[in-house]
Amino acid sequence: MSHQPPGALRQLLGLLRPFWPTVSVATLLGMLGGLSITALLATINNGLHNEGGLQQGVVLAFIGLCVVALLSSICSDIGTNYVGQHVIAALRKQLGEKVLAAPIEQIEQYRSHRLIPVLTHDVDTVSDFAYVFAPLAISLTVTLGCLGYLAYLSLPMFLLVLVAIGIGSVIQYAARAKGIRGFVAARDAEDQLQKHYQAIAEGAKELRIHRTRRQRMLNHGIRATADGIRDTQVRSINTFVIAKSLGSMLFFLVIGLALTLQSMWPANDKTVISGFVLVLLYMKGPLEHLITTLPIVSKAQIALRRIAELSERFSSPEPHLLLENAPGSSGQAVNSLELVDVTYTYPASPGVEPFSVGPVSFKVQPGEILFIVGGNGCGKTTLIKLLLGLYEPSQGHVAVNGQAVVASTRDDYRQLFTTVFADYYLFDEVIGGEQAAPDDAQKYLARLQLAHKVQLLDGAFSTTDLSTGQRKRLALLNAWLEGRPVLVFDEWAADQDPTFRKVFYTELLPDLKRLGKTIIVISHDDRYFPVADQLLRLERGRVVAETEPA
């Protein structure tokens, strides 16, 4: 993927905007440092040709210039580092917020193996740039100061240097264009590598018991991708290195040319040629620094493009999604929960007919248990994502207490639910309802037959190193601790042993029902279907049977 949205520079400027006073002062100080160094060079050059060496006044000026150059470059460095680190922190926070606020469909489509490298690798690359930013500014101002001094010394020689810099810039520009193409290809391959890493971490067990797959993963996956990245990076860096060496040689050519011209056309003032050589030799350092930093700048540019692409993808955050200082749950009582003629269609992908669910209507009330049943892939999870307000219906609406859920109320609406998805994520910390006392937790842990394994310490589980079924029981603990009115379980019992499965359907669900909870269960356990007050059977996204309480 080498899609390149145009917003990289705009994004960088946007991030720098709050720090413009510091950036301006740091840049001005950097320029002052650069100019002081140029003035020092001029003083040294004059001193070289002055019979009596440096006069007392000049010595004081020399010391003054040293102090100014030292202090201004230190302060400029500190200022730009401060800004750089704040920009990185702002970027990290901004990206985190974007992911937290992005519609679920967008996150599902982006894929985690592409998301994580942007949040880690690309932000780190921009952070590398933050460290070179200050020296870069100083090198640039020293180079400009030196050029100014050269122009003051001799206009023809200054023009000669400008021509040389022009030739050098063309070489650098060509090298940079070639290098950037390589860096973009390498960055694309990084996503692929991340996908392989994810596979070897999450599929460790499967790979251990399948030699052919393991070897294929190693040879065609990790080795081939890592070697590909290495070769592309080596080629790109080599291009920069050759261009840098050519540029370096250009300096000596210009110095040689100037000395030759001088012997052909001797200058009256010896300070001109010595100053010229002195400045050029000094300028070589900062100018080379500028050139060697080009790869870092190019990489930062690519990273910024990736970040801008992610920002653009996630640029339509859910409106009214409260990220700060909002109450944990909406506190609203639920008298009824309804889906009214709801339909939803997944975005089309090439060559595949997009899956649609609906139109579906149902109503469920407190103290009721609704089962959603049907074969694999018939749309049960999609339906509960619609019910939970994670997907917005293409048509129809979801209503609570007869009121349609709209964008401004959707986040509050979601706080009515405690959910255990089939692919749930078990957080270490327990963020319980206000009434969640540790005594209660201990009681429920015992009920879930986990009291001998897990304890609640400082609001976190003492361990989550448990069996699959035990981890899922731990996820269920939230059903009590959060105290929310609607509970949704997506194939919760699938990983439980027959005894505890029975406990779930015949004891825990009825207990929760008695507490007045509204309960929605996705289930394949047909022997427990009678537990349900309502049963909704789906087939290819359509409701084919609905059973209401007698």
Ligand SMILES: Nc1ncnc2c1ncn2[C@@H]1O[C@H](COP(=O)(O)OP(=O)(O)OP(=O)(O)O)[C@@H](O)[C@H]1O
């Ligand atoms: N993110 C997605 N993008 C596109 N299509 C999707 C996406 N997620 C699911 N689908 C499609 O929607 C269909 C229904 O998926 P869903 O997860 O709702 O089924 P399910 O009834 O819960 O299945 P199971 O019992 O296997 O969990 C699937 O056939 C799948 O192709």
